[in-house]
Amino acid sequence: MTDSTQANWHNEPTDYEQPGKLPRSRSALNEGSLGSLNILAAATDPELLDLPWHLALEEWPAENLAALPRGISRHIVRFAHLGGSVIAVKETSEHIARHEYHMLRKLQRLDVPCVEPVAVISGRKSLDGADLNPVLVTRHLKFSMPYRALFSQMLRKDTLTRLIDAQALLLVRLHLIGFYWGDVSLSNTLFRRDAGAFAAYLVDAETGELYPELSNGQREYDLEIARVNIAGELMDLAEGGLIEEKVDPLATSELIMDSYRRLWAELTEQESFELGERWRVNARIRRLNELGFDVEEYAIKTVSETSQIQLQPKVVDAGHHSRRLIRLTGIDAQENQARRLLNDMDAYRADNNPGVDEEISAHQWVAHVFEPIVRAVPRELGGKLEPAEVVHEVLEHRWYMSEKQDRNVPLAEAVQSYLDSVLRHRRDEAAIMLTADTKTMDIITGSNDS
Template identity: 45%
Template sequence: MRFLFRPPAAEATGLLSLPWSEPLAEWDPELLLEVPQRGISRHVVRFVASGGQVFALKEINERLARHEYRLLAEFEEEGLPTVSVLGICVDRPDDQEAILVTRYLEYSMSYRWLFSRPRGAHSADQLLDTMVELLVRLHLAGVFWGDCSLSNTLFRLDAGALTAYLVDAETVARHRTLSAGQRAYDVDLARERVGAELLDLQFGELLPEGIDPIAVADSLAPRYEALWNEVTHEEVFSSHEQNWRVAERLQRLNDLGFDVGEVELVTDGDGVRLRVETRVSEPGQHRRELFRLTGLEVQERQARRLLNDIRAFRAHLERTSGGTVPESFAAHRWLTEVYQLVVDAIPPDLAGRLAPAEVFHEVLEHRWFLSEQAQRDVGTAEAAGSYFRNVLPQTPKEVTTPSVIVGLAREG
């Protein structure tokens, strides 16, 4: 057998003792983990823990495994929203298929699990919009998916919204750019698959009443075209509008969650033409800013929400002190006096149900709700206590973080 792993290779050392020579379907259950929120796969997929991390193992044809390994590695380096690949095992005995190893996407959920949640059910429209955004990002990078579906997508909560990640790259083809026909074909394939998946949810009584699976699936193409046109269209305006129109367009792209690359202005007889290179990587402006100030690594929308709270906290410090407070000083005090107090107060039996930054976001939402009811600012501490008593316990007990999965596996 041969193993091929990407850096850091140390992650793979704990996996080498697994029974790679045996069919994955026959591995001892004692070696495996159950991941409640996993999706449906056409291949044999198993989960294992090593070094405090969780990995997904998929048995697949060697040619497809090598293809998917190479593409996922490229996507990760480019910052595309996909799962992270660790390695492959090939040349297994008795002509067995290869095994592709990817890292478990922390706090991720399948579409079926999202619809089965007893609280905070996400609408089909929200899932579709999130998946369309993922498809636009991939197409901007010249990626033809060929099998875009809800089953091949994982979702993560990000300050109440959702972020989508590509999971399965078997059918992916990479081009320098995609033609309009290629994009339309990919969208049409997605429409067919999404329609079938929503019908399956309806049959299993998981789809909320009043949702027409076919109508929702048919809306995928218009949603896609609207977003594609928004991030790629060329604008024409007069020269005296140049400054504010350029700023407006760039802000609009940032608000949609896309990064901006090269900006080109072309002057001709019709006025000024604005061409913007829309970057395909995950937006990172707010994440980088929050990390610089606090050292916290969170998702983009979460970072934006936390930065807003830091700004409000800084304004409070300046009002009470009567002077200017440096941003770095305010961020440090906010981290220790506000954020960390909430995170440390999460009851042990509720830890791991949501990412800490998502818990903090929901506490802020709950604070606003309670303040509206009481017609006064109830404060973060009071809101956190109420949230931990009345809201967080409603989140399913199924764990969503590798450290908790590993812990439960060891206890069992």
Template identity: 50%
Template sequence: MKESMSITSSTYASALLTLPWGTPLEQWPDNLIAALPRGISRHIVRFVGINRGIVAVKEIGARTAHHEYKMLRELQRLGAPSVRPVAVITGRHPAEEDYGELTAALVTEHLEFSLPYREIFSRHLTVVESEKLIRALSVLLVRMHLLNFYWGDVSLSNTLFRRDAETYSAYLVDAETGEFQPNLSESRRLYDVDIARVNIIGELMDLQAGECLDKSIDVIALGGLVESSYLELWTELTAEESVDASEYWRLSERIDRLNQLGFDVGELKVTKDDSRQVVRIRPVVVDPGHYRAELLSLTGLSVEEHQAQRLLGSIQAYQAVECGPHVGLTQAAHLWMTNEYEPTIAAVPVEMLDKLEPAQIFHEIVDHRWFLAQERGGAVTLPEATASYLESVLPARRDEARLLSTNPSDEDLS
């Protein structure tokens, strides 16, 4: 048997060579096959246990296999949520000489703790849970488009889902029709979205016909949700916003919304037009603990993740509006600490310092500033917001530092 193999890691080579590539995949013995839930595929797919774990093997034409392998490698390099490619197997010749060459195979790593949509829907999801699944796919599609990747065949079948606290995270599992564009056009993006809508409606109708989805669920509305949630998220991530030089708190609010959607700000660009400034934001996806580590590196402040998220948003907004175009984030963070954070915390009376952590106080002052600006219908300076907060909000708060240090059980022991 002649074989030509392309493998991303030599650690897989010995294990892959032992597999029966001279036999059609559908005839592989049961002792090799891992009993994992499989989604619907137009190709033959099997999960196989090897000494490195579990891999998915898909029989597919050689040209398509190499293309998909290349697309998945690039998606992995860019940190996109997708399965990891392992190898393309070509030159599969069976023992019987009169039998033609077998179809090439693409090998990918099995994504642990992931489920195909049919497995999830088989548990009779509620409407709310079903919507979470669709929104997860919308987020995945947005992330692909931000990388200028055109999917071409967006569907629930080509996606795997992992549980993520109270919601789901989606991963691309099929890149046969995908391709990277120098600059993905709006028409290609919207065509991807329309494909997703049509495919999802068809897949959900099929589930209803098989009594895996409650007939009371409006599958047309669920299919439409992928479009509406995609458009909402895309606008939030890419829309330009015009802000006045004295209203950079509005920019901070925009950054907060991005953070809550699971994105960070990779770059802020500000161009001035008379007294207005147009802000362009380039979003990036972040990992857990990202904000704490970055804030500690920039300022030396050690705080909780969501506090760090908010403080970094304030720094980025300060950099965009208050600093010149040649001021880097490190220098902007130093200026922000000197001109904003430290003076604000220094304004807190000594007798109130035990009420909340300094970072939490600053966070609440930023929130308070936003509410004041909404009421006034105009800009509110940070010193104004600080004075108002210290007068009307903080005095009513309990001394949390004292509460934490005076545990009743400790008093009993004394």
């Protein structure tokens, strides 16, 4: 990623619109209304200039907006089209916008799941010369959803548990790199489906700070903020009848404490064992790999008085299965998706190419399994789920079909059955459109700031 650049784009006012006279063209209209803008961006995108920065976000015309779920927020947020993508635009102060922009860029460099910062735009003025709030622009994460938009009817208890587990994993990853969030909540997180689970992405970083290392007090305070915020969010859902009656908001919010502490302990705690149990070194590393983490360094200390070994993981890095999948196939997937695809790839090699090099067999698996499934999805269904999730679901569907029919169902037959009986009935998760019932959608979607 290139270093940020700052540009001051100025256009002298022209005849924007006079009584009885139509604007000359849309480009002329925008050129006449840009005024003097200060744009801080990693890479200047000229299409940013096509947006109506002379208007407060609340006044942006529908033709500029993307119909994505939007809930209550402490900031004014709008989704807008930018070329072939969608951006989130948030009005805030210049100091907060710049802080969040730089923080998101640092998190991206550290390979933490978060939204991509696009620009900070200040110096906005209305046509009558009134100052308008600066904005932070981020790129909308495709196939992601705010937690309340995951289910339009009712959020089930097991789904809530999976969301909270994903939130706990995200918080652990942030704390491992020294990031203090300060406003942990489901509302400030986006979720993507990940092979039956969810992957969580940080959305709002305006209260975040990056340190060389977090103290136990900082971590515990972040965790307490998460517990309190999640409890409040679940109470709101319960009041709106959007979660099962058997769900206890307070007890459910405690799950993030347990999930976080179990994972943190597995990743960081020192382990002692006898010299004759040295196999436990590899066992510990395998457990970390199964959790999706790589151990880049660890310290082993022998204690002569007790003939013991002390093992301490020093540096852990998330994305073990994702990195292996990319290395073998070039496919970029979420961690659980990658684990599922790798399992099928290994089974394919055992059945078809037991003596073939792993990389060669992996490319054959892509050609005979992954790509045929992806190509079989009709264009009109392409926005339902991301390709890796579709392949995972097809493999699961094929397994259940084979078990039910007590035969090895051919892949092509399983794909067609999945398309007809499952995928056609799924919502489009590339971009969940607003329904005509705006009030209902506002209840469902929840709030996030970008």
